[in-house]
Amino acid sequence: MRISNTLTQATCLLLSLGLTTEARSVSPVAKGYSRSEKCKPHAPFRPLPPSQARTKTCHVATYGDGRDDSKHILSAIEKCNNGGKVVFDADKFYTIGTALDLTFLKHVDLDIQGYVQFTNDTDYWQANAFKQVYQNATTFFELGGEDVNVYGGGTLDGNGQVWYDLYAEDALILRPVLVGVIGLNGGTIGPLNLRYSPQWYHFVANSTDIVFDGIDISGYSKDSVTAKNTDGWDVYRSSNIVIQNSVINNGDDCVSFKPNTTDIIVQNLHCNGSHGISVGSLGQYEGEVDIVENVLVYNISMFNASDGARIKVWPGVSSELSTDLQGGGGSGIVKNITYDTMYIDNVDYAIEVTQCYGQSNLTLCNEYPSSLTISDVYFNNIHGTTSGKYDPDVGTIVCSSPSVCSNIHATNIDVTNPDGLYADEFVCTNVNTTLLDVNCISS
Numbered sequence: 001m002r003i004s005n006t007l008t009q010a011t012c013l014l015l016s017l018g019l020t021t022e023a024r025s026v027s028p029v030a031k032g033y034s035r036s037e038k039c040k041p042h043a044p045f046r047p048l049p050p051s052q053a054r055t056k057t058c059h060v061a062t063y064g065d066g067r068d069d070s071k072h073i074l075s076a077i078e079k080c081n082n083g084g085k086v087v088f089d090a091d092k093f094y095t096i097g098t099a100l101d102l103t104f105l106k107h108v109d110l111d112i113q114g115y116v117q118f119t120n121d122t123d124y125w126q127a128n129a130f131k132q133v134y135q136n137a138t139t140f141f142e143l144g145g146e147d148v149n150v151y152g153g154g155t156l157d158g159n160g161q162v163w164y165d166l167y168a169e170d171a172l173i174l175r176p177v178l179v180g181v182i183g184l185n186g187g188t189i190g191p192l193n194l195r196y197s198p199q200w201y202h203f204v205a206n207s208t209d210i211v212f213d214g215i216d217i218s219g220y221s222k223d224s225v226t227a228k229n230t231d232g233w234d235v236y237r238s239s240n241i242v243i244q245n246s247v248i249n250n251g252d253d254c255v256s257f258k259p260n261t262t263d264i265i266v267q268n269l270h271c272n273g274s275h276g277i278s279v280g281s282l283g284q285y286e287g288e289v290d291i292v293e294n295v296l297v298y299n300i301s302m303f304n305a306s307d308g309a310r311i312k313v314w315p316g317v318s319s320e321l322s323t324d325l326q327g328g329g330g331s332g333i334v335k336n337i338t339y340d341t342m343y344i345d346n347v348d349y350a351i352e353v354t355q356c357y358g359q360s361n362l363t364l365c366n367e368y369p370s371s372l373t374i375s376d377v378y379f380n381n382i383h384g385t386t387s388g389k390y391d392p393d394v395g396t397i398v399c400s401s402p403s404v405c406s407n408i409h410a411t412n413i414d415v416t417n418p419d420g421l422y423a424d425e426f427v428c429t430n431v432n433t434t435l436l437d438v439n440c441i442s443s
C-alpha cells in the first residue's frame with residue numbers, strides 16, 4: 001500500500017524525516033524524531049514529546065485467509081514493545097476478530113503497510129467491543145500508553161457494510177469506532193488509509209500530545225442504506241492534539257470537539273460530504289460541565305457538506321435528535337475558538353452557531369435557553385459558495401440568550417449563493433452584530 005497522491009505534503013515531511021516506506025525497508029530501525037517539527041504551519045499549543053529511537057523489529061505473522069490474526073498481533077507487540085517496531089507487511093492481509101486491549105504500549109511503532117480488516121461478526125463485536133460510555137460509543141480496540149507511532153500507509157478496514165445495513169433495521173445497535181485512541185500520551189498517527197468504519201473513524205479520549213498526519217478516510221455504503229455517523233475524529237477529554245494534512249470523505253462531522261477538548265490545532269484538511277468542523281455537540285448530559293477551549297482550525301477545504309464552521313449546543317430542555325441520540329440541559333464553556341481560512345463549495349451553511357441542537361420546536365427551545373457560554377470566537381477568511389439549501393441565508397449565528405454569547409467575530413467572510421439571485425444573508429440572534437462583518441437580517 002502506498003499513501004495517496006493527495007497527501008504529498010505529508011509525504012514531504014516524512015521524506016525529510018527518512019520515514020517513507022522505502023526508507024524503512026532499507027533501515028529496520030526508525031530513528032527518534034521531533035513530533036513538534038511535523039506540525040506546520042501552526043505549531044501545537046505545547047511542544048510534543050519527541051519519539052525515541054526504536055532498536056528492534058518484529059513482523060506480524062498472518063493466516064491471510066480471514067482467520068483471526070489477533071494472537072499474532074499481540075505476540076509481535078509483546079516482543080517489540082518498549083523500544084521496537086511492529087511491521088504489518090506490505091501486500092499481506094490481516095484479520096482482527098478479537099477486541100484488542102493495546103493500552104499497555106510504550107515506545108513502540110506499529111508500521112502498518114498491509115491491509116488489516118475487522119471481522120463482520122456483529123454479535124461478537126456488540127458484546128466485546130470496548131464500551132466508552134460517552135454517547136454509547138464502542139471501539140474495536142483501545143490504543144493507549146506512551147510514545148506510540150502508527151504509520152506505514154497501509155489500510156484499516158472496518159467492514160462497515162454489514163453495520164450500515166444492521167443500523168438501518170435497528171438504530172440502537174452498538175457500532176464500533178474503527179480507531180480507538182484511549183489514554184495515549186505522546187503519539188504520531190499516519191500516514192494510514194481508513195475505510196468503511198461502522199461509525200466514527202476515530203475516538204480520541206483521555207489522551208494528550210498526539211499528531212494525526214496524513215490520514216485518508218473513505219467508505220460509502222454500497223447499497224441503498226446510508227453509512228451514518230461516520231465522523232472523521234471525535235476528540236473527548238483530551239488536550240494538545242494536532243490533526244493535519246488529511247483527506248476525509250465521510251457523512252458526518254469531519255472533525256468534532258466533544259466535551260473537555262482543549263488546545264487543539266486542525267490544519268490543511270480536505271473534507272467532502274461531511275457536517276463540517278464542529279464544536280460539539282455540547283450540553284448533552286444534564287448536570288455535566290463541558291469545556292472546549294483553545295481551538296485553531298486553519299486552512300480547510302469543505303465540499304458537499306451541511307456546514308463549514310459549526311458550534312452545536314443542546315438546549316436547556318431534553319430533546320431528541322434521533323432514536324439513538326437525545327440530550328439537553330448540560331452546561332459548560334466554549335472559549336477561544338478560531339476558524340481561519342476555509343474554502344467552501346456546495347455547503348448548506350458556511351457558519352452555523354446553534355444552541356437548539358436536537359430540538360425542532362423553537363418555541364420550546366427558547367423557553368429553556370442553554371446556560372452554556374460561548375465567547376471569544378473568531379470566524380476569519382471564509383470564502384466560497386453555499387449549496388443554496390437555505391437561500392437567501394448562507395449562515396446562522398443564533399444564541400439562546402444575549403447573556404450566554406460574547407465576543408463572537410466574523411471577519412472577511414465572502415460567501416455567496418450559487419445562483420446569485422439573492423443577497424447573501426446571515427441570521428444573527430442574541431449576538432453583538434457590530435462584531436459580525438456579514439449581512440445580518442435579524443438580531
Ligand SMILES: *[C@@H]1O[C@H](CO)[C@@H](O)[C@H](O)[C@H]1NC(C)=O
Binds near residue numbers: 066121162
Ligand atoms: C462475513 O464474512 C465472512 C467471511 O469473510 C463471509 O463469508 C460472510 O459472507 C460475511 N457475512 C456478511 C453478512 O457479509
Ligand SMILES: *[C@@H]1O[C@H](CO)[C@@H](O)[C@H](O)[C@H]1NC(C)=O
Binds near residue numbers: 132205206237
Ligand atoms: C477516561 O478517564 C476517566 C477517569 O479516569 C474514566 O472514568 C473514563 O472511563 C476514561 N475513558 C473515557 C472514554 O472517558
Ligand SMILES: *[C@@H]1O[C@H](CO)[C@@H](O)[C@H](O)[C@H]1NC(C)=O
Binds near residue numbers: 133323324
Ligand atoms: C445510550 O443509548 C440509549 C438509547 O438511545 C440512551 O437512552 C442513553 O442516553 C445513551 N447513553 C448515553 C451515555 O448517551
Ligand SMILES: *[C@@H]1O[C@H](CO)[C@@H](O)[C@H](O)[C@H]1NC(C)=O
Binds near residue numbers: 237259260288289290
Ligand atoms: C469536564 O471538565 C469539567 C471541569 O473540570 C468537569 O467538571 C467535568 O466533569 C468534565 N467532564 C468530563 C466528561 O470529563
Ligand SMILES: *[C@@H]1O[C@H](CO)[C@@H](O)[C@H](O)[C@H]1NC(C)=O
Binds near residue numbers: 009245300
Ligand atoms: C492548505 O491545505 C492544502 C491541503 O488540503 C494544502 O495543499 C495547501 O498547501 C495548504 N495551504 C497552506 C497555506 O498551508
Ligand SMILES: *[C@@H]1O[C@H](CO)[C@@H](O)[C@H](O)[C@H]1NC(C)=O
Binds near residue numbers: 218273
Ligand atoms: C464527495 O461526497 C459525495 C457525497 O456528498 C460523493 O458522492 C463523492 O463521491 C465524494 N467524492 C469523493 C472523491 O469521494
Ligand SMILES: *[C@@H]1O[C@H](CO)[C@@H](O)[C@H](O)[C@H]1NC(C)=O
Binds near residue numbers: 294
Ligand atoms: C487562543 O487560541 C490561540 C490560537 O488560535 C492561541 O494562540 C492563544 O494562546 C489562545 N489564548 C489563550 C488565552 O490560551
Ligand SMILES: *[C@@H]1O[C@H](CO)[C@@H](O)[C@H](O)[C@H]1NC(C)=O
Binds near residue numbers: 303
Ligand atoms: C461533491 O459532490 C459531487 C457530486 O455529489 C461530486 O461530483 C464532487 O466530486 C464532490 N466534490 C469533491 C471534492 O469530492
Ligand SMILES: *[C@@H]1O[C@H](CO)[C@@H](O)[C@H](O)[C@H]1NC(C)=O
Binds near residue numbers: 361362363364367
Ligand atoms: C412547541 O412548544 C410549545 C411550548 O412548550 C408548545 O406549546 C407547542 O405545542 C409545541 N409545538 C409542537 C408542534 O409540539
Ligand SMILES: *[C@@H]1O[C@H](CO)[C@@H](O)[C@H](O)[C@H]1NC(C)=O
Binds near residue numbers: 432433435
Ligand atoms: C458590541 O461590540 C462593540 C464593538 O466592540 C462594542 O462597542 C459594544 O459595546 C458591544 N455591544 C454590546 C451590547 O456588548
